[in-house]
Structures are given as structure tokens and as C-alpha cells.
Amino acid sequence: LVLILDYGSQYTHLITRRIRSLSIFSLCISGTSPLKTITDLNPSVIILSGGPHSVHAPQAPSFPDGFVEWVEKRGVFVLGICYGLQLIVQKLGGVVTVGEKQEYGRMEIEVERTGGLFGLKKIGDKQVVWMSHGDEVAKLPPGFEVVARSSQNVVAAVESVERRFFGLQYHPEVTHSPEGMDTLRHFLFDICGVTAGWKMEDVMEQEIKVIQRMVGPDDHVICALSGGVDSTVAATLVHQAIGDRLHCVFVDNGLLRFNEQERVMKTFKEELHLPVTCVDAKEEFLSKLKGVVDPEAKRKIIGKEFISVFDEFGQDLERKIGKRPTFLVQGTLYPDVIESCPPPGSGRNHSHTIKSHHNVGGLPKDMKLKLIEPLKLLFKDEVRELGRILNVPVGFLKRHPFPGPGLAVRVLGDVTEGNALEILREVDEIFIEAIKRAGLYDKIWQAFAVFLPIKSVGVQGDQRTHSHVVALRAVTSQDGMTADWYNFEHKFLDDVSREICNRVRGVNRVVQDITSKPPSTIEWE
Numbered sequence: 001l002v003l004i005l006d007y008g009s010q011y012t013h014l015i016t017r018r019i020r021s022l023s024i025f026s027l028c029i030s031g032t033s034p035l036k037t038i039t040d041l042n043p044s045v046i047i048l049s050g051g052p053h054s055v056h057a058p059q060a061p062s063f064p065d066g067f068v069e070w071v072e073k074r075g076v077f078v079l080g081i082c083y084g085l086q087l088i089v090q091k092l093g094g095v096v097t098v099g100e101k102q103e104y105g106r107m108e109i110e111v112e113r114t115g116g117l118f119g120l121k122k123i124g125d126k127q128v129v130w131m132s133h134g135d136e137v138a139k140l141p142p143g144f145e146v147v148a149r150s151s152q153n154v155v156a157a158v159e160s161v162e163r164r165f166f167g168l169q170y171h172p173e174v175t176h177s178p179e180g181m182d183t184l185r186h187f188l189f190d191i192c193g194v195t196a197g198w199k200m201e202d203v204m205e206q207e208i209k210v211i212q213r214m215v216g217p218d219d220h221v222i223c224a225l226s227g228g229v230d231s232t233v234a235a236t237l238v239h240q241a242i243g244d245r246l247h248c249v250f251v252d253n254g255l256l257r258f259n260e261q262e263r264v265m266k267t268f269k270e271e272l273h274l275p276v277t278c279v280d281a282k283e284e285f286l287s288k289l290k291g292v293v294d295p296e297a298k299r300k301i302i303g304k305e306f307i308s309v310f311d312e313f314g315q316d317l318e319r320k321i322g323k324r325p326t327f328l329v330q331g332t333l334y335p336d337v338i339e340s341c342p343p344p345g346s347g348r349n350h351s352h353t354i355k356s357h358h359n360v361g362g363l364p365k366d367m368k369l370k371l372i373e374p375l376k377l378l379f380k381d382e383v384r385e386l387g388r389i390l391n392v393p394v395g396f397l398k399r400h401p402f403p404g405p406g407l408a409v410r411v412l413g414d415v416t417e418g419n420a421l422e423i424l425r426e427v428d429e430i431f432i433e434a435i436k437r438a439g440l441y442d443k444i445w446q447a448f449a450v451f452l453p454i455k456s457v458g459v460q461g462d463q464r465t466h467s468h469v470v471a472l473r474a475v476t477s478q479d480g481m482t483a484d485w486y487n488f489e490h491k492f493l494d495d496v497s498r499e500i501c502n503r504v505r506g507v508n509r510v511v512q513d514i515t516s517k518p519p520s521t522i523e524w525e
């Protein structure tokens with residue numbers, strides 16, 4: 001195991017992912033975790049991440065007392081990156097000062113010592129790296145040597161091969177350090193002797209065994225399928241482990257996309273053979289949403305309604321199988337559970353957060369279910385890979401995210417008014433199909449249409465019309481936290497707009513949303 005201790009750098013997850021891309025298992029935990037947490041994980045290599053703090057700041061995060069003694073006794077290799085390097089230097093008896101020359105961005109470094117971090121490189125070899133630091137190393141701890149310096153003569157890499165401590169002032173994990181991955185690879189394989197062998201097939205087998213050990217032979221498990229990638233992959237995995245003692249529920253709340261219920265149920269049943277019940281709750285949801293225009297009120301109503309549908313599902317199941325289900329499957333992913341050392345003022349917190357059932361709006365507290373979260377150590381792209389191994393259709397794995405409250409947050413105002421939902425479904429389908437035909441679907445994070453509760457004047461077939469306006473939204477994003485609008489070619493927009501107005505009754509105007517997030521959000525409500 002390669003353990004990353006996080007000190008708040010925006011690149012910490014990237015280090016974890018880069019190492020996993022070398023087929024080495026790596027985990028990331030808070031840089032201030034207790035020593036026992038670290039020793040229990042029994043890592044062979046520890047990487048201390050970068051971070052926005054200065055080691056001189058009063059609240060500067062650091063590894064726990066006894067850390068250095070433990071790693072030296074166990075022979076664990078330690079690599080510090082940026083802030084991590086400065087922590088090593090300061091804690092092992094060197095000196096870090098506020099640098100005269102701050103270094104941000106592209107920088108050239110020159111190798112001063114070979115054999116260690118820079119392996120077979122020659123003295124005097126140069127490489128371009130990505131720096132981001134204000135403090136710098138002024139005096140090395142005993143036994144350390146400078147391995148490279150920047151063109152501004154600032155220490156760029158240090159090591160004590162004997163003590164197994166290494167440090168890079170720059171970020172090897174970012175693509176702006178073109179030789180960074182080679183350095184990491186050399187460090188892990190050649191210096192630390194780590195062997196590659198972490199494969200998604202092994203993760204799958206291991207998780208199946210864990211689930212089989214956890215769930216007793218008479219236990220039953222429930223899972224709410226949203227039609228999204230995470231819950232589908234999680235349910236498919238649990239199904240492989242315990243078969244039909246898994247009971248899935250898919251709720252048709254009347255807020256789904258065009259033919260969504262038929263499409264996902266077909267995949268669940270015919271391709272994945274999941275034991276799934278489709279609950280038709282259209283009436284219940286839509287009657288409660290009648291007349292409601294406030295976005296938050298809509299979300300609350302939908303969340304509450306989901307809870308009552310699940311409650312009923314649980315009771316029905318109990319009547320059918322004669323006992324209460326004891327476990328609940330959730331598709332929680334690794335980024336949701338990582339404890340981190342957030343930068344001051346970032347608003348991120350230190351606590352371990354188990355995602356509340358965001359996709360479906362919550363589950364009744366008195367269900368008293370134990371959680372099965374088989375994806376909680378995986379990133380999204382790894383979940384997709386696991387899904388591929390589990391034979392989840394690729395088209396399904398690549399679907400754009402869809403919010404739990406569904407089309408309710410895409411019909412502005414009262415969702416039950418007129419035929420807003422039908423109009424939106426048709427427009428959305430035309431837009432998405434056009435995106436797929438143009439080969440753009442996988443380039444876009446999320447695309448959808450929005451129904452606006454306003455009418456405008458138009459002229460169609462020589463007649464004056466007073467019809468609805470719809471908006472098209474397509475964004476690119478890495479994680480949904482920030483997003484940019486997707487710039488379609490004019491011909492594409494022209495074709496889509498024409499097709500919508502020609503085919504969808506009640507629409508005579510199409511507009512495009514060209515705002516990024518921030519200042520907007522991806523959804524309109």
C-alpha cells in the first residue's frame with residue numbers, strides 16, 4: 001500500500017490516482033490522522049502531499065508524534081511533495097525559511113546528485129517542472145543531500161537514501177512536470193521496490209468476498225437504483241455476491257426523462273438480471289408538487305416522498321420474505337469519504353462524511369439498516385472500469401449525471417402546469433440525440449434542456465403563435481463542482497433549434513445557456 005497523507009493540496013487526489021494508474025494500490029487519508037490509523041494500514045511507502053500552509057504557521061498541519069520513529073523503525077519509504085518536503089526538513093532537524101524568491105509555475109531544475117531520486121540521470125541534466133511554493137529549504141537535516149536545484153538556485157529535491165526520506169519541492173504528479181511520472185515510477189518501483197499488481201478484477205473479487213462475509217446467509221439487502229452509474233454498479237456487484245437476497249427498487253416519480261423508465265428497467269432486468277421492482281409513484285409525487293414553485297420546497301417534497309416510497313417498499317418486502325432487510329447498498333465513492341486537511345477558509349471540513357442518499361433524497365431513519373458501500377475506495381473512472389468488468393453496458397456507464405429530483409429542477413416553476421413535462425421530455429430527447437449523432441456525447445459532462453415558464457410571440461406556418469421558450473444547457477466539467485459551457489458549432493445549434501421548433505408542439509423559441517459555474521450552477525434550480 002502506498003499511503004498519501006493529505007495536507008490540503010488541490011493535487012492530492014491526483015497523486016492517488018496517478019499511483020493507481022501504475023497498478024499500485026494507494027489510499028489517501030488526512031495528514032493529521034492519528035499514528036494508529038497510519039500504522040494499522042501498514043503502508044510500505046508514505047507520500048506527504050503539498051498544501052497551502054507554511055510550516056511556520058501556528059496551526060500548520062503535521063504528521064502525528066512518533067511518526068518519524070515508526071517509519072524509521074519499520075523501514076517505510078517517505079516522499080514529501082512541496083509542503084510535504086518542507087515538513088520532512090523541518091521535523092528532521094533542518095531549517096525552512098520564507099523564500100526571497102517565490103516560485104510559481106513552470107521552472108527549470110538541474111540535477112546535482114544521481115543514484116537516488118533521479119536514478120541514472122547525469123549531473124547537470126535539466127528538466128522542466130511545476131512549482132508552487134513560497135517557503136524554501138535553508139538547511140538540510142543530518143544525513144540529507146540536495147539532489148536538484150531550480151534555475152533560481154532554490155533547493156528542488158532532497159534525499160537521505162539511508163534514512164529512506166525523499167523530497168520534491170515541485171509537483172511530479174501534474175502534467176506540467178513532463179518527467180514527473182518517470183520520477184514517481186522510478187521512486188516507487190526502483191527505490192521502494194513496490195510491485196505492480198493492483199487490478200480492477202482483484203478489487204471486484206475482494207469486494208465480493210467482503211460482502212459475502214458481511215451479509216449472513218439469512219440476511220436480506222435492499223438497494224435504491226437511480227438509473228445512474230454508481231448505484232447500478234454497486235447493485236450489480238452485490239448481486240454477484242449474494243444473488244437474489246438483494247432487492248432493488250426503482251421509483252418512477254413522473255420526473256424522469258423520455259422513456260427513462262422503460263430504458264433503465266430493460267437494462268436492469270434483461271442485461272444485468274437484477275432483481276428490481278419498479279414502483280409507479282407518479283401520482284404521489286406530482287400531486288404533492290402541484291402549485292409548488294420554490295426550488296427548495298420542490299426538493300424537500302421530492303425527498304420526503306422518496307422516503308415514504310422506500311418505507312412502503314421495505315414493509316412490502318418484509319411481508320413477502322417474512323423478515324426485515326438488514327443492509328442497504330449505497331454507491332458512495334471515494335471522494336465522498338476521504339478525510340482531508342483542507343486549506344484554511346476553504347469550507348471543506350475534516351470530518352468523515354458518509355454521503356446521505358443524495359440521489360434519492362434520503363431514507364427513513366427507523367429502517368436501522370447497516371450500510372454496504374462497495375465502491376467507497378474507488379474514483380468515478382474506476383467505477384466505470386469495474387462496471388465494464390461486471391458487464392454493465394458501456395453506453396449505460398457513460399451516461400451523463402441526472403439529478404435525483406429529476407425534471408422537477410428543469411421545469412422552472414410549477415412542474416404540473418400544462419404539459420410542461422411532456423414538452424421538456426421531447427425537447428431534451430431531440431437535443432441529446434443530436435449530440436449523440438454529432439459524436440459529442442462523451443465530450444460533454446452533462447447536457448439537457450430546461451423548460452421556461454414564459455411564452456413569447458412567434459410566427460409558424462403564417463400564423464402568429466404565443467408559445468413556450470426552452471433553453472439548452474451543455475457543460476464540460478471534471479467533477480460537477482465547476483463547469484464551463486460547451487461551445488457548439490453554429491450549424492449544430494441551428495439544426496437542433498429548427499428540429500425542436502418543427503417537432504415539438506408548443507415551443508417557438510430556443511435559447512442557449514452560456515454561463516459557467518460559478519456564477520451559475522449546472523442545473524437551473
Ligand code: XMP
Nearest residue numbers: 358359401402403404405480517521522523
Ligand atoms: P449544480 O446544479 O449544483 O449541480 O451545479 C452539480 C451536479 O449535481 C447534480 N445535482 C444533483 N444530483 N441530486 C443529485 O443526485 C440533486 O439534488 C442534485 N442537484 C444537482 C447536477 O445534475 C450536476 O451534475
